[in-house]
Amino acid sequence: MTTEPAQQEGFIDVDSEQTPPVEKDRLYRLWEEGNWSAKALDFSQDALDWREKHGERERAAILWNCSMFLDGEESVTLTLAPFVEPAPRPEDKIFLATQIADEARHHVFFDRFIREVCQLGQDISTTLSAVRPHLSWGFVQVFTELDRAAERLRRNPHSLPLLAQGVVLYHIVIEGMLAHTGQHFLREYTTRTGLLPALGRGIFFVSRDESRHIAFGIQLLRELVSKDRRCKEAAIAMLNRILAWTAGVLAPPNHDWSYITCLGFTPQEMFAFGLRSLHTKLRRAGIDPHEVSELAKLGLDDPFEVQAERIIKFIEGGVLGTGDAPHVTEETMETIFTSMRLVASWSQQRSKPIRASIQWLFDDMQPRYLKLEPGEPPVTGVGRLENPRLTLRCSASDWARLSSRRLNQRQAVLSRRLRISGDWRLALELPRLLAV
Template identity: 45%
Template sequence: MDAQQWHSHFDARQRRAALWNYAMFLTGIERIERALTAVLLAVPGHAERSFLATQISDEARSRIFFERFLREVAGQGNDTASTLRAAERHLTWGFRQIFGELDRVAEALRKKPGDRPVLAQAVSLCHVIIEGVLAIPGQHFIQRYVEKQGLLPGLTRGLSHVALDEARHVAFGMRLLRDMVSTSKDCRDAVIAMCNRTLPWMVGVFVPPGLDSSYSERFDFTLADVYAFGLKSLESKLERVGIAPRELMLLSLDDRSLSYEERAERLLVLVRAGVIGDDRREPRLSLEAFEILFDGTARALDAAVAASLGGPIEWDFTDAEPWHVIVTNGRVEAKPGRAGTPALRLEIASGDWAKVALGRSPARWALVTRKLRVHGHLPAKAKLAKLFN
């Protein structure tokens, strides 16, 4: 019945979008299945090893399920190898970065199974980031649609079983990670470093080809819905393992007084502007993107250091109107336009500043390559490195 409904009830765009989504599921599960063997050999307790053995079995069963769906329903390939090859072309930039990192961490763990911080990174990536933050929202919205429409009963039933397995895996990983984070500063720092490294890639996992909104809207949800769901899930899980969301660089720049839906819409503005989501794109900033970036810049500035400069900081963009930051009564404000007589003037292209502001490009590299030129008195210039928290 699923194969019949795939052609009779789904239009071409829906088939393309579902194929894109579940191709990433299949490839991701296959990669996790391999990585978990390294985690199994590194965990210290018998109970943990026993659980991971059952998880590897779960992943193998889920891989076979998605493989059969792609082959028997969506017509992708004629055996395991050819179906995986067919799925390869649907992988996003963010997906490739996330799973490249998973391969790297798993290999490091195989070489040093006693390295607890590396184990903490592997668990945070496998159980929290991939299964808890990416996989669950990735399947939630399409599953909701097919259940509501009464379509693809085989897929629907299988997804329900996969979701139960994922919930069990995430709960195990959260408990293990909480124990490591609470008892070891090195493990805690390693997890924060992993989250900082992968958060921009998480955003990129869900960016559809050509930013085509029909990949989600054909199933009655938007990319902003996915980001709001994932952001809420990420922050909740961080807090449960003992890490405050503000400890992550990108989350510290965000206005957490806004709703998750509002924050997701702001994130989507930056995705569309090419600031985040795919590092192969060059940023092209809209006015709204400038406003969001400078809202984050104001949050990142150390107000005391900025006030000690004796004047505003001006961004003199080579390809856009200038912006400036001032400190009034200890409060940092970012505004469009010139600053009058700035204590520091930063000369840079807007796209290059966007890369620096979100961590895509180190500020030091921008200085060395002279993409960033700093003007001002020597005492003010000497404080530049201390300006940003």
């Protein structure tokens, strides 16, 4: 029977809202006490397991996961330095310096596994190049944004709102939701099967390091958003910008869910774990998930498993997790309009409610509508309304792009991909009402 990380020496419980803040000095002492060697791990048994006890699908799945870890660790090692100068206190700067060292060690660990066990590459540079084809579309979008956030901080090192954006992206989303989820399930796999022991041991150490990083990020973000409203607004803006991409980080190649199920888990379990983890960390950092429109689209009051099902349907419909054209079915469109109803309810509660009837006429699918009444839940349905206040005409694929912010409404109108008739003032309210 394994012990949960929160109960193991050196781990900080980042999945409980009851965990008290950790003193910065203790975070530093835990770093000193928890130092480990990526070079000392013995991968000989892992190499044997890889050759003799894993099938082609299991090898592809593990390589896919570890490729993103390797490239991600290399990226965060290089992009964390601009966070040091704007950090408010000397102890923050010192901890961030220890984190850079941690990320470099994690890079060496995953590099050794992929090179010595998976037999990709001859050195650090060639191994990095070899894993690039395995990176998911969502992964590339998220880490490209991290590069941009780090560059903005480098140019404006005294901007606390930019620091808040960097911390929410780096510590809360990338480490606290994405990496935390991947590490959890890879550790579960190695523990349950007894295979790849050095990989499992290394991920144990990586997870322990990351628990310190996440705890630090939660506390720093809480300090920033509690003292400066601009920091909170900037952090929420970053969340609304990047959360649609995060769904695509764990979207497997060609929507082949066997990349997840062959390791003994379901996509629903993985996405629900990640969502639960994100909500917990945001609340601890002083941001209510109900303030984030991209989370409202999934149904904030629904169980995480139900929200996970919506993410999966969006991925399968090409709405999220891909740069390719959506392949929208009636089931996909039903999920899109359910999401619109949820976010419309959210926006009606957060600002002055309006009365409106909106008709969608699709070039290639049944017409749909949305009705809003003050004090009443929004209603969506299939069919035509009599005398709608606003009518929108477009293809189903383009509305899928608009709903996921892959297509800008103004650009769609100017290019005639979206044709509007009726109340143009209401049309200008759509980004606020529907978070499109």
